[in-house]
Amino acid sequence: MSKKYAIQEGVLAGQEIIQLKVNGRSYKFKIGQDIDPADTLSYVLREKLGLTGVKVSCEQGACGACTVLLNGESVLSCMLLVVEADGCDITTIEGLPSDDIVLECFVDECEPGYGTAMQCGFCTPGFIMEAHGLLNKNPQPTKEQIIDGLSGHICRCGCYKGIGRAVERAAEKMSDHECLCEKRGRE
Amino acid sequence: MKSLKYIKPDTIEEAISNLNQAGAKVVAGGTDLLGSLKDKINPEYPKLVVGLKGINGLSYLREDSAGLKIGAMTNLSVIQDHPILKEKYALLAKAAHTVASPQIRNMATVGGNICQEPRCWYYRYLDNGFNCLRKGGDICNAFTGENTYHSIFGSAKICPTPCEKGCPNGTEIPGYFAMIREGDLDGAARLLLEVNPMPAVTGRVCPHFCQDECNRNLIDEKVSIRDIEKYVGDYILEDVDKFVSAPAAESGKNIAVIGAGPAGLAAAFYLRQNGHKVTVFDVNEEVGGMLTYAIPAYRLPKDIVKRVAGMLKSIGVQFKLGKEVDKNATVADYKKKFDIVFAANGAWGKNSINVHGEELTLSGLDFLYNISVKKQEKPGDKVVVIGGGNVAVDVAISALRLGAKEVTMACLESRAEMPAWEHELAQAVEEGVKLMPGWGPSGVIGANGKVSGIEFIECTAVFNEQKRFAPTYNQDNKITLDADCVILAVGQRTELGLYGDSVKLNGRVVAANEETQATSLEGVYAAGDIVTGPASVVEAIAGGRKAAKAINLYLGGTAPAAKSVANMMLKFDCGCLEKSESVVMPTQPIAKRALYQEDAVGMSLADISKEASRCFNCGCVAVSPSDLAPALIALGAKIKTSKRTIDAEQFFLAGISRSTILDTDEIVTEIEIPAPAAGNVQVYEKFRLRKSIDFPVAGVAANLTIKTGKVSEARIVLGAVMPVPKRVREVEDYLLGKEITQEVAEAASMLAIKDASALEKNGYKVNVIKALVKRAILAAAK
Numbered sequence: 001m002s003k004k005y006a007i008q009e010g011v012l013a014g015q016e017i018i019q020l021k022v023n024g025r026s027y028k029f030k031i032g033q034d035i036d037p038a039d040t041l042s043y044v045l046r047e048k049l050g051l052t053g054v055k056v057s058c059e060q061g062a063c064g065a066c067t068v069l070l071n072g073e074s075v076l077s078c079m080l081l082v083v084e085a086d087g088c089d090i091t092t093i094e095g096l097p098s099d100d101i102v103l104e105c106f107v108d109e110c111e112p113g114y115g116t117a118m119q120c121g122f123c124t125p126g127f128i129m130e131a132h133g134l135l136n137k138n139p140q141p142t143k144e145q146i147i148d149g150l151s152g153h154i155c156r157c158g159c160y161k162g163i164g165r166a167v168e169r170a171a172e173k174m175s176d177h178e179c180l181c182e183k184r185g186r187e
Numbered sequence: 188m189k190s191l192k193y194i195k196p197d198t199i200e201e202a203i204s205n206l207n208q209a210g211a212k213v214v215a216g217g218t219d220l221l222g223s224l225k226d227k228i229n230p231e232y233p234k235l236v237v238g239l240k241g242i243n244g245l246s247y248l249r250e251d252s253a254g255l256k257i258g259a260m261t262n263l264s265v266i267q268d269h270p271i272l273k274e275k276y277a278l279l280a281k282a283a284h285t286v287a288s289p290q291i292r293n294m295a296t297v298g299g300n301i302c303q304e305p306r307c308w309y310y311r312y313l314d315n316g317f318n319c320l321r322k323g324g325d326i327c328n329a330f331t332g333e334n335t336y337h338s339i340f341g342s343a344k345i346c347p348t349p350c351e352k353g354c355p356n357g358t359e360i361p362g363y364f365a366m367i368r369e370g371d372l373d374g375a376a377r378l379l380l381e382v383n384p385m386p387a388v389t390g391r392v393c394p395h396f397c398q399d400e401c402n403r404n405l406i407d408e409k410v411s412i413r414d415i416e417k418y419v420g421d422y423i424l425e426d427v428d429k430f431v432s433a434p435a436a437e438s439g440k441n442i443a444v445i446g447a448g449p450a451g452l453a454a455a456f457y458l459r460q461n462g463h464k465v466t467v468f469d470v471n472e473e474v475g476g477m478l479t480y481a482i483p484a485y486r487l488p489k490d491i492v493k494r495v496a497g498m499l500k501s502i503g504v505q506f507k508l509g510k511e512v513d514k515n516a517t518v519a520d521y522k523k524k525f526d527i528v529f530a531a532n533g534a535w536g537k538n539s540i541n542v543h544g545e546e547l548t549l550s551g552l553d554f555l556y557n558i559s560v561k562k563q564e565k566p567g568d569k570v571v572v573i574g575g576g577n578v579a580v581d582v583a584i585s586a587l588r589l590g591a592k593e594v595t596m597a598c599l600e601s602r603a604e605m606p607a608w609e610h611e612l613a614q615a616v617e618e619g620v621k622l623m624p625g626w627g628p629s630g631v632i633g634a635n636g637k638v639s640g641i642e643f644i645e646c647t648a649v650f651n652e653q654k655r656f657a658p659t660y661n662q663d664n665k666i667t668l669d670a671d672c673v674i675l676a677v678g679q680r681t682e683l684g685l686y687g688d689s690v691k692l693n694g695r696v697v698a699a700n701e702e703t704q705a706t707s708l709e710g711v712y713a714a715g716d717i718v719t720g721p722a723s724v725v726e727a728i729a730g731g732r733k734a735a736k737a738i739n740l741y742l743g744g745t746a747p748a749a750k751s752v753a754n755m756m757l758k759f760d761c762g763c764l765e766k767s768e769s770v771v772m773p774t775q776p777i778a779k780r781a782l783y784q785e786d787a788v789g790m791s792l793a794d795i796s797k798e799a800s801r802c803f804n805c806g807c808v809a810v811s812p813s814d815l816a817p818a819l820i821a822l823g824a825k826i827k828t829s830k831r832t833i834d835a836e837q838f839f840l841a842g843i844s845r846s847t848i849l850d851t852d853e854i855v856t857e858i859e860i861p862a863p864a865a866g867n868v869q870v871y872e873k874f875r876l877r878k879s880i881d882f883p884v885a886g887v888a889a890n891l892t893i894k895t896g897k898v899s900e901a902r903i904v905l906g907a908v909m910p911v912p913k914r915v916r917e918v919e920d921y922l923l924g925k926e927i928t929q930e931v932a933e934a935a936s937m938l939a940i941k942d943a944s945a946l947e948k949n950g951y952k953v954n955v956i957k958a959l960v961k962r963a964i965l966a967a968a969k
Contacts, residue, residue, distance in 0.1 A: 061221075061222065084195075
């Protein structure tokens with residue numbers, strides 16, 4: 001038997017509450033009270049949960065600043081209705097551990113010929129989350145794959161070379177890390 | 188973002204039942220819809236958004252020997268990365284990989300990609316800033332505006348053009364103009380004859396409401412539709428047998444048409460074409476009604492009307508005229524002898540002005556009638572015509588041409604309110620008629636049957652607040668004009684004796700159904716002035732044609748297939764974007780104008796072809812922005828929906844607020860792609876401004892099969908260069924059996940752009956698509 005969906009004002013019919021797991025914590029939102037069905041995920045993350053590491057710049061899916069991980073894949077949180085993310089696992093920059101390899105590589109990047117990976121830092125959370133999404137799918141990307149994978153982001157300071165290098169480094173370090181674990185396992 | 192209602196059903200059936208509601212929108216990945224909601228690009232905000240993410244089992248890739256099946260909710264990132272797709276359906280994987288950015292590909296679905304709305308910035312402007320054709324407006328703003336990324340292969344007919352909407356008869360004006368531009372005068376003639384059996388008449392006397400609506404008025408001057416119509420009309424009459432013939436079979440039904448004016452003739456023509464026996468009755472000796480007896484020959488030569496009558500006779504329409512007609516018979520009497528009666532006896536009654544001395548005046552209609560039978564003498568030296576309409580103008584000009592020294596047209600209305608068409612008034616003034624607007628006759632002076640003058644009082648208002656005729660006068664302001672003849676042209680009225688008491692009336696006209704022209708008496712139809720009150724020739728023709736269609740259906744005939752304007756690709760002449768002046772029909776110099784000789788001199792085919800090339804064809808030039816669309820067509824995909832399975836090639840359509848043929852309660856569920864044959868090579872080439880994010884400026888999907896070095900199968904589809912993806916069959920045919928060389932690829936790419944007609948700012952796209960086609964073909968050969 002299929003459920004009867006009565007449509008009520010501002011309310012997700014047949015369902016009044018949505019659940020999000022954000023950075024490991026579960027949240028419930030009452031539709032019509034805590035959130036409106038027209039709210040985007042970026043709005044709720046920033047304005048309801050205070051996760052202002054999620055940046056909103058263009059609001060039209062072109063700059064990549066609002067990128068978060070949704071079930072491990074990078075998505076644009078400004079182009080997603082929060083009600084559509086119901087039941088999903090979301091990670092923002094705030095959800096990364098302080099010794100996150102990608103984050104560290106971005107912070108440490110200063111190699112001659114590449115420059116830094118961040119100046120003003122506005123685009124950085126988006127790039128970092130994207131790098132995680134990329135490395136989740138493809139732990140050892142080629143340079144070309146990194147460029148392609150990061151192509152949905154804009155850095156107004158123009159640190160693209162440093163950013164690319166940071167992600168390359170992160171991939172290297174992560175695979176070193178895995179190798180180390182493997183070795184340890186064998187020992 | 189403005190609040191909205193959202194629902195996430197878990198079955199397709201529930202989704203469909205919710206989409207049935209007006210104002211419901213479907214959302215798959217959301218990356219297209221959210222942008223349009225944020226910017227409120229549409230005149231109406233969706234009342235309900237139906238999300239498909241709750242439906243299980245719509246995201247999958249399945250491969251078997253027959254081919255590939257892709258669930259509609261499959262993300263583009265899955266398609267781009269899947270090893271089987273990369274190997275066997277590389278075209279699709281590559282096309283998916285070129286869409287937008289990685290995050291968007293993680294969100295966007297294949298179903299959503301092929302259903303996305305165009306990216307034209309006029310269409311997508313904030314807060315519906317431009318009510319363009321796609322939104323049901325009258326003009327494509329990009330056509331004459333910013334069109335850098337728009338179509339280079341013509342426009343798409345989204346809805347009837349403003350001129351077509353302006354024509355009471357719905358004439359497909361841009362359609363027959365396009366044929367004229369292509370040199371197909373016969374085709375143009377046939378298209379016109381589908382709705383109008385007498386374009387030679389309307390090309391002379393129709394007020395051409397269409398021209399007032401012409402979008403060219405916005406940049407320079409309207410296209411002179413009238414003069415083109417006249418030319419094509421005359422062309423038809425030169426060789427009637429080429430265009431019309433007697434019906435192939437007789438229906439055995441017998442129809443009486445009462446009245447041989449434009450409504451009657453139009454109905455008779457279309458009824459006869461459907462095989463019915465048609466007899467036209469008219470109390471006058473000649474066919475044509477007002478065309479013959481009221482419109483002066485200098486505007487409409489009587490020979491034209493005779494030839495139209497001849498055309499009808501040639502297909503078997505019979506006429507009973509003058510004394511053969513029983514003037515006292517009613518429609519009920521006719522109905523006893525005929526299966527169907529169509530009554531269109533016009534409005535021949537005379538209005539009265541109720542002033543003393545009225546008996547000394549002439550009737551305008553009688554005056555014109557007498558001229559038409561060549562029995563009218565010069566009415567006098569000083570003629571006063573009472574009336575401000577078109578008949579009054581005809582009377583005034585005719586009086587001048589009969590030799591009157593001074594003709595004055597006096598009417599109640601102010602100059603701006605005068606009901607006559609402006610160009611006719613202009614001609615009257617040009618020929619020397621004096622206009623005296625704002626005066627009402629209060630008495631005609633004279634004795635012994637001779638007029639000596641006429642008194643007027645000032646009219647202060649013709650209509651009351653309800654816009655009804657209720658003139659008020661300033662009794663203190665009077666003038667008297669010397670006159671030796673006063674002619675009344677104060678409107679006609681219907682005479683309803685024909686209808687006895689068997690047909691329901693609507694005040695002083697016959698009540699008829701607007702769609703079918705059926706009256707209250709079964710089997711009796713009516714149209715023309717008797718239904719509308721005095722109106723134009725084209726309205727009478729439209730009424731007659733509508734009645735003929737309804738009668739034919741009533742008698743068990745079939746309705747002509749409804750023409751769908753959607754998906755018609757329109758060509759226009761590139762030069763039409765330049766400013767230009769409308770042609771002016773040459774006329775006789777005033778000194779040479781006469782009563783029985785046509786004023787208009789006529790134009791050459793070159794003149795009217797040039798004029799037809801000024802037509803914008805008024806379609807939408809936004810392009811189909813989907814990368815997957817051309818790829819799926821090239822792969823011969825079928826698109827399965829909740830209702831049917833559609834060939835990918837048939838799926839795309841440019842219509843009002845839509846880009847696919849889907850009904851509002853229909854969703855894409857699956858895409859099927861046949862397995863590629865041995866020797867198959869697939870290439871997708873895309874040009875865009877930035878390597879990521881951007882929509883294609885142009886794209887090519889090529890799917891070739893090469894056997895022993897030669898092309899044995901080819902499908903090549905261009906994206907983003909036309910309102911729908913463009914399959915270039917000529918290129919495909921050319922490649923068959925050929926070995927791909929530089930020369931072959933070059934020739935093929937030339938063929939691909941053969942029909943290109945760039946807009947002002949997108950000529951570069953022609954070169955881009957040419958280069959891409961060549962590159963794709965050469966890449967396939969590698």
